[in-house]
Each structure stands twice: as C-alpha cells, then as structure tokens.
Amino acid sequence: MSTLPELHALFGGTFDPIHYGHLLPVSALAEETGLSRVTLLPNNVPPHRPQPQATPAQRVAMVRLAIADRPLFQLDTRELDRDAPSWTVETLAQLRAERGDQQPLGFIIGQDSLLTLPRWHRWQALLSLCHLLVLTRPGYATTLPDAAQRRWLEAHRATDVDQLRAAPAGRIWLAATPEVDLSATQIRERLRHGQNCNQLLPPAVAAYIAREGLYRDA
Template identity: 35%
Template sequence: MGLTSASSVARLGVFGGAFDPPHLAHVALVQAAAAQLQLDQVRVLPTGQAWHKTRTLSAAADRLAMTRLAFEDQAEVVVDDREILRSGPSYTVDTLRQLQAEFPQAQLYLLLGDDQRRSLASWHQIDEIGRLAIMCAAGRDTAVKAWSNSGPSPSQPLSDAIEARIQIMNMPLMPHSATDIRVLVATDQAISGLVPPAVERYIQEHHLYRPHR
C-alpha cells in the first residue's frame, strides 16, 4: 500500500520478526490485530542482525522479499525494511522510538506472537518498550515448541507493570512454526497450507532451506 500521512495514523501496529520464512500464522496475527485493535496501519519489520538468535538467519534480501509477498494482499500493511538497513543489532526499542517520532500523534501497538511474549523479559530495554507501546499478544498452540530451540528462555518472569500492559488478542491457535517449516523443506516435505502460495513459490525457486550438498 502507499504510505499514509502521519497525521492520519492514530493507531499504528508494529510487528517484527525474523520471517524466516513468514507463514500463515504471521498473516493471521496481523489480520486479527488490525480488526480487533482498529489499526490504521501495521508496520511489518523483518529483523536485521538478531542479537537473540543462536542460528544464522537467511539472507536479509530473501526474508524481505518473502515478507512482501506474504502481506501483499493486506492493504493496511507496510513492510518496513529499516531494521535490515540498520547497522548493528536490531533492537525493538530503537524502532519504536523512531516510529513514535515519525507518527507523534499515534498510539503504538506492539504485536507479539506467543513465542515472543514468552521471551519479553529478556528484551533490550523492555521497560521502555512498555512505555512506548501497548503490547498485544496472540496465543499459539502449546504443542509448538519452536521457542525452546533458540533464543532466550521462556521461563523468565515479567515485571507486574509490563505484564499488566499485555493485551491478549482473540484469534484461533495456529500450530505454525518457522522452525518446523524449514525442517519440512529440508526433508522434501510439503509446506502447502503453512505459508502463502507466493512464499512457497519463492522458497522453491530460490532453493531456500535446502541442506548443502
């Protein structure tokens, strides 16, 4: 979509992630948030240098291209490449500060998958994040354990002040995990119905997630 003027955006959603690859649960989360929170715009931001990831992410250009394909049909979404272009580690707090300066009249809503919510206590300057944005989390099927394989421990407790600011969005639990999707591709199994068709084609055409031979 075209960029709307800052003055016309009163409610701005912010959704970051590796998007390696973006999948249908990501799309569903943004759709649910846009409807339930009455968001004027949602900024979807593929991460750049992820300080909390123990594995090497796929090339930023591929993740950005897939993210654009995944959200191309959502009129309220702007895929924002600022974190990819930023040098050094990608910190959500820096992005929120920038967006607040660009949209001074807007209330920011930080959209979180359940795995992200579980690791919030370890996020850089989490108290400042809580001041800058209302945090809105979506549930995910508890059978999905992708968060236990990488990133910070999900058992770290949040402060009461931060916990109180988290809103839970009403959306169906979706057992989609980027980790699982990468494994399926690497083992020549189907991913139809897990990622948008355009993303599936991109993965196939660019031979992503295949084991090196």
C-alpha cells in the same frame, strides 16, 4: 462515530520465511482491535535467536510477495540496514519520533515473548513508546511467573479496545486470536526433507522458495 485516532501496529521478526502463522493471527488481531495498519519489520541481526538462513534480500522479497494482496500490511526495512543487533526499543523510539507523540502505536508480540520480556534490552521503556499487543501461542503459560511482573501486567492491561486508541502508548492487550501451531523452524525442516508446505505459506512465497532453492541444505 468515534473521534479517536487510528491504531497502527508494528510486527518484527526474521520472517525466514514469512508464513500463515505470522499473517493469520495478526489479521485476526486487526479485526479484534480495529488496527488500520501493520508495519512488518524484518530483523537483520536478531539478538535472541540464530541468524536467518535466507539473505536479507530474499526475506524482503518473500514479505513483499506475502503482503501484495493484503492491504493491512506494509513493509519497513530499516532494521536490515543495521549491522548491529536489532534492539526493539531503539526501533520503536525511531518510529515514535517519526509518527509523533500522539499516534496510538502498538507492538505485536507472542505470548512466548511476553513471558521473556524482562530479559529484553531496556524492556521497562517499551510501554513509554507503544502499547503491547499480545497474540496467543499454543503451549505457553497465560500468566507471568513472577508476582511483581503479574502486578505490572494487571496495572497496564487494557480491557476495552478503545483504550488502545485513547492513548499513544502504555497499555497491554491480551488478544483472543486463534492459536496457530506453526513456526518457520517447522517449515524449514519440512522443506529440508522435501515435504510439501503449500498449505502453510502464501502461494507466491512457496513458489519463490522453490524457485530460489531455499532451505534445502540447511
């Protein structure tokens, strides 16, 4: 029996709304890597995208409903308490301080985010705080565009899941998760046109959106 510590992970996003494109790939990632806990971190002021249409309270309510019967997930609302942009590296530094120097900690991103990582605030510091767990995304390149960035990726790439538990940070895992071609933008557009989204969202989330009248006049 392995004596390596558990691997925890963090997954940030606007979750406007949370949908199966979030939940299913992350659940598959947990199976693939042995993740024991995934903390969802809703953004308040995302620095790289338009502001959410639902309020923070509505987005939190939808996340709570989505994960109520999914024990893998938990919710952390700290970024919603900030009025300033939610810089990932600052949140990770906070969580690293809370969870200790030795806790293996992953940060989940999509392949699209990996390709733009050099534009992130203090991106070079990320691997000192966590592993990067990269979900596949349909339609995005599987290699970085710059030769130096490709060398950086290969230098840190994990080839065995035990490497993610043997160190608290510093590795990059390129996951073989299912490609779910679904976005919150698509869902909001469908809802704006009165189209059914029941197969794209957890039932409790779909019911909440209907009850609150969300995304109708976006």
